[in-house]
Amino acid sequence: MKKILILFLIFAVSLASVFAGVMIGSVGVSFNDLIRAINGEKSITSYILLKVRLPRTIGAYLGGAALALSGLLLQTYFRNPLAGPYVLGISSAASLGVALYILCGIGISYYGLVGSALIGSLMAMILVLMVASRIRSAVTLLILGLMFGYVFGALERILITFAESEAVHQFVLWTFGSFSGITLEDVPTISFTIILAFFLAFLLAKPLNALLMGEEYARTMGVNVKIARVSIVFLSCFLAAIVTAFAGIVAFIGLATPHITRLIFRTSDHKILIPGVILCGALTTVFCDIVSRTIAAPVELPISVATSLFGAPIVMFLILKRKRIG
Amino acid sequence: MVVMSSTHLAQLEAINATNCIVGFMWGGYKIYFEDIAEKLEKGEIVDVGSANAPDYEKILALKPDLVVIYVTPYNEVVKKKLDELNIPYIVDSEWLETDPLGRAEWVKFFAALTDKENETESYFNHVEQNVLEVVNTVKDLEKPKIIWGSIWSGVVWVPRADSYVAKMIEYANANYAFSDVNGTGSAQITLEEFLLRGKDADVMVYSWSGLKSVEDLLKIDNRLAEIKAVKDKRVYCISKDYWQLGLLHTDVVVKDLAAICHPEKFKGYKPRFFVRLE
Numbered sequence: 225m226k227k228i229l230i231l232f233l234i235f236a237v238s239l240a241s242v243f244a245g246v247m248i249g250s251v252g253v254s255f256n257d258l259i260r261a262i263n264g265e266k267s268i269t270s271y272i273l274l275k276v277r278l279p280r281t282i283g284a285y286l287g288g289a290a291l292a293l294s295g296l297l298l299q300t301y302f303r304n305p306l307a308g309p310y311v312l313g314i315s316s317a318a319s320l321g322v323a324l325y326i327l328c329g330i331g332i333s334y335y336g337l338v339g340s341a342l343i344g345s346l347m348a349m350i351l352v353l354m355v356a357s358r359i360r361s362a363v364t365l366l367i368l369g370l371m372f373g374y375v376f377g378a379l380e381r382i383l384i385t386f387a388e389s390e391a392v393h394q395f396v397l398w399t400f401g402s403f404s405g406i407t408l409e410d411v412p413t414i415s416f417t418i419i420l421a422f423f424l425a426f427l428l429a430k431p432l433n434a435l436l437m438g439e440e441y442a443r444t445m446g447v448n449v450k451i452a453r454v455s456i457v458f459l460s461c462f463l464a465a466i467v468t469a470f471a472g473i474v475a476f477i478g479l480a481t482p483h484i485t486r487l488i489f490r491t492s493d494h495k496i497l498i499p500g501v502i503l504c505g506a507l508t509t510v511f512c513d514i515v516s517r518t519i520a521a522p523v524e525l526p527i528s529v530a531t532s533l534f535g536a537p538i539v540m541f542l543i544l545k546r547k548r549i550g
Numbered sequence: 551m552v553v554m555s556s557t558h559l560a561q562l563e564a565i566n567a568t569n570c571i572v573g574f575m576w577g578g579y580k581i582y583f584e585d586i587a588e589k590l591e592k593g594e595i596v597d598v599g600s601a602n603a604p605d606y607e608k609i610l611a612l613k614p615d616l617v618v619i620y621v622t623p624y625n626e627v628v629k630k631k632l633d634e635l636n637i638p639y640i641v642d643s644e645w646l647e648t649d650p651l652g653r654a655e656w657v658k659f660f661a662a663l664t665d666k667e668n669e670t671e672s673y674f675n676h677v678e679q680n681v682l683e684v685v686n687t688v689k690d691l692e693k694p695k696i697i698w699g700s701i702w703s704g705v706v707w708v709p710r711a712d713s714y715v716a717k718m719i720e721y722a723n724a725n726y727a728f729s730d731v732n733g734t735g736s737a738q739i740t741l742e743e744f745l746l747r748g749k750d751a752d753v754m755v756y757s758w759s760g761l762k763s764v765e766d767l768l769k770i771d772n773r774l775a776e777i778k779a780v781k782d783k784r785v786y787c788i789s790k791d792y793w794q795l796g797l798l799h800t801d802v803v804v805k806d807l808a809a810i811c812h813p814e815k816f817k818g819y820k821p822r823f824f825v826r827l828e
Contacts, residue, residue, distance in 0.1 A: 250740045268749045268776065272742040275773055280704070332760050333769035337703055385600055388579040390758065390793065397702040404704025404741050407772065472703060522743035523731060524705075 227489055227496050231503065234488075238285070238507040245281030245510050246273060250521030275408055281510060283406035283470060284527075286418045288477050288509020289502040290463040293425055295478030296485070296501045297460040300432050300494070301453065302366050309464035309478035312369030312457070316376035317348030318468040319399060323380045326395045327387035334405055337398065338469045345465035348372060349458070356457045357450065362439065365457070400526040401472035403513055414470060421463050422502060428455055429494040436492055474509070475528035480535045481505040487542040508535060551663070552609055552617040554601050554628075557644060559583055560797040564657050564673050567664040573612045575601040582791035601625060606635055616663065618642050648734050649717045651681060654800045680801035681721060684808045687815060688723040694752035694811050697727040697779065699744065701771050706744045707736045709757075722808040727751055741773065748777035753810055755824065756787040763828040786810055786824040796823045 247253060253269055261270035294309035302311075310316070321344020325336055355368050384392055406414070431452040434442035439449050467474065485501040486492065512530040519525065552573035553559065562568045563583055574590065577600035581587040589595040596612060599605040602625050609617065617639040621629050632639045640663070644656035654677045661670035696719055699708035709715035710733040711726070719726045727747040731737050748754065754777055761767055764783055767774055774780050789796070796803050799822070806824050809816035 250743045251746050268746055271773075271776055272745060276742045276745065329760075332758075332766070334703065334771055335769070385603075386578050394700075394702050394758065397705050397707065400705060400738075402703060402705045404706075405702075405771065406704065517740045522728075522739045523737045524740045526705075526738070 227491065230489065231496070231499055234500070234503045234507060238503050238510070241507050241510040241514075242281050242285055245284065245514055246277050248514050248518055249277055250517060250524075276404075279406045279408045279411050280403045280513065282411050283403040283414060284509045284513040285506040286414055287403060287467040287471050287474065288481075288512075289506040290418045290421070290467050291474060291478035291509070292481035292485070292501045292505025293422065293498065294460040294463040295480075296482040296494075296497060297425065297428070297432070297456050299482050301435055301456045301460075302362050303436070303438065304366065305483065306479070307366070309460060309467075310373070310473070311366065312352045312461060313348050313373035313376055314345045314461050314464040315468055315473045316373040316380070318342075318345040318465065319473070320344050320376045320380045320383075321347075322398050323383045323395055326398070327383045327391050329391065332394075337405075338410075341472075342465060342469040344376075345461070345468055348376065349461035349465060352457055352461060353454060356453050360439075362453075365453075398472050401474045401528050402524075403471045403527065404517075404524075406470050410470060414466065417466055418463065421459055421466075422498075424455070425459055425498055426495075428452065428459070429498055432456070432494040432498075433492070471527075473528065474531060476531040476535045477505055477509055477512075480531075480539050481508055483539050484508070484535075484542060487545075508538075552598060552612060552614040554604075554617070554619045555645075556581070556583075556794045557620075557797050558618050558642065558660075559586055560794060561644070561657050561660045562664070564654075564798050565661050565664065565666040565669040567660065567666050567669075570664055571595050572614060573598040573609060575599060575604045577601070580790075582794045602628070604628060606631055606637075609637060610635065614638075616640055618660075618663075620645055646734070648712050648714050650714050650721070650800045650804060651678060653714060653797070654678075677799075677801045681804050684801070684805045685721050685723070688808050688812050691723060691812050691815060693723055693725045695727060695750060696722075696724040696753045696755065696811060697744070697748045697751040697777065698755040698757060699728075699739075700757045701741070701744070701774070704741055704771065706739050706741055707757075708739055708744070710734055710737050715757075718804055718807055721804050722811045724753070724807075724811040741771070745773060745776050748774075748779070751777055751779050752782070752784060754779035754785045755807075755810075756785060756827075759788050759790045759792060759825075761787040761825075761827055767827060783827070784810075785827045786821070787827060789823045789825055792823045799823070 251272055257269045258273060261273040291309050298307040298311060299305060318341040321340040322337055325340035352369055356365055359365055431447045434445040434447045443449050481504050482501055485497055485504045489496050489500050512534055513527055516525045516527050516530040551570045553571055554575045568585060573596045576597040596608060598608045617632060617637055619628060619639050620642050644653055647653040655674055657670050657674055661667050698715055699706055708728045710731045711729045712734045716726050764785055779785055803823050806821035809819045809821055810824055
């Protein structure tokens with residue numbers, strides 16, 4: 225019961241963070257500005273609130289939640305606290321897709337970038353799924369995923385070596401990651417896909433609990449390990465792919481939030497951990513997004529700087545306080 | 551002499567001293583200096599690999615009297631390796647200059663290396679005079695507001711207030727929208743700030759050469775349509791040879807910028823290094 229209460233509390237705080245995300249920024253706005261914007265008044269402030277900050281904040285909320293959930297699924301499945309959403313090569317594949325798009329001079333449009341990152345990461349996902357459905361050992365899958373990542377990374381380096389410096393510069397900007405590119409038109413697509421994935425993840429709570437003790441144990445508990453494995457890999461890769469396509473590579477959230485969540489809820493029950501990690505991921509990412517764009521305003525720090533800089537001390541603090549990871 | 555960057559080519563080009571180049575850390579991108587491109591094609595100038603990871607064996611084989619390098623935090627390893635291999639090198643820091651004229655004046659450095667002091671004087675005086683002439687032409691005109699930058703997946707980069715771009719804008723007698731972002735080089739700023747300050751910007755320069763039309767620009771981010779210069783279609787991007795020939799013709803770049811900002815004063819003038827988006 226207490227845990228449900230904490231869930232509601234974090235949910236309330238996360239909603240407040242969305243409100244803060246819309247209200248706080250390098251351009252000062254008042255509550256009245258927000259009311260005017262909602263009433264459809266045309267001004268640059270209204271435009272900034274509704275077309276720049278709102279989609280960005282929703283993007284950070286859902287994107288952070290997705291990365292955190294992806295991290296939790298993989299940490300549980302691999303029984304490895306260092307696993308994160310990018311461990312199976314998704315981000316390297318997205319990077320490679322974008323590198324091909326930019327460095328080969330195919331185009332420059334925003335949806336070209338989103339599309340190329342998505343194609344790259346979905347191809348990698350299919351590759352990983354093919355492996356996941358054939359092998360029996362989680363460790364083998366983890367190692368193969370890492371190897372895929374290295375191969376994609378190497379191909380990307382080859383493209384960089386032969387590209388013009390101007391194009392390389394544009395590519396490097398993409399790798400920094402930011403939720404700023406997300407527009408209001410993207411929000412329905414992102415929301416629908418990510419929220420659908422959340423519901424699918426809830427169905428996995430029971431097999432995930434069994435997998436905590438290893439695949440053999442899960443099998444004896446009546447879990448169809450192969451289906452569970454493929455579902456976990458599919459969901460985690462798919463979530464990482466969607467976020468990476470729209471926001472580039474956002475570090476740390478996927479790795480750290482599951483730890484934060486386990487430490488807060490002091491449980492390993494995925495019926496609590498899944499909603500918990502979704503809400504903690506959303507809250508942390510919105511907070512880091514606000515920090516990244518206000519702390520040195522009008523200069524913006526890359527989101528990954530904020531997530532690592534503020535996330536790492538939180539994890540260290542919680543670990544030292546509780547002296548154990550759940 | 552082995553040189554590292556296309557800016558070195560530009561400087562040597564300015565004083566007709568490209569004959570001394572035997573190697574260039576090229577890596578394959580397009581070269582807009584015709585004579586150099588031709589020599590690279592024929593192998594008279596050897597491509598010694600990229601500036602971040604040159605082929606030291608090729609450099610050694612060329613037995614250069616001197617390698618001209620620039621050093622950034624990303625390529626310090628090149629300097630260390632040249633030290634280790636006992637290859638004589640000299641560091642050129644022209645890219646740190648915050649004034650385009652200061653940048654152009656670095657030809658004196660190359661002149662000293664190649665005994666071309668006479669050519670240098672005439673080249674630099676010519677550039678300086680032309681820039682001052684432009685400054686005089688526009689100095690009493692009303693200053694338009696200019697916004698300069700590039701955007702990529704919502705990430706906006708603009709030149710800082712003490713960068714050479716800001717200085718060029720000052721020469722062209724325009725108000726730079728980010729004159730409060732101190733420092734040299736560029737800064738990442740928030741999209742909302744870019745839109746807010748662009749709301750009344752008369753001219754916009756997109757610092758990338760791959761665009762043809764305003765439509766292309768809006769494909770990068772359709773929210774840029776809020777910028778006044780975009781609504782008025784006074785948007786320019788830099789030409790493909792800006793980073794090579796543009797560095798050789800600083801005076802033309804400044805004149806181009808002045809003409810973009812004050813078209814009434816330069817009727818019939820077609821900018822050379824800025825392309826207006828259709």
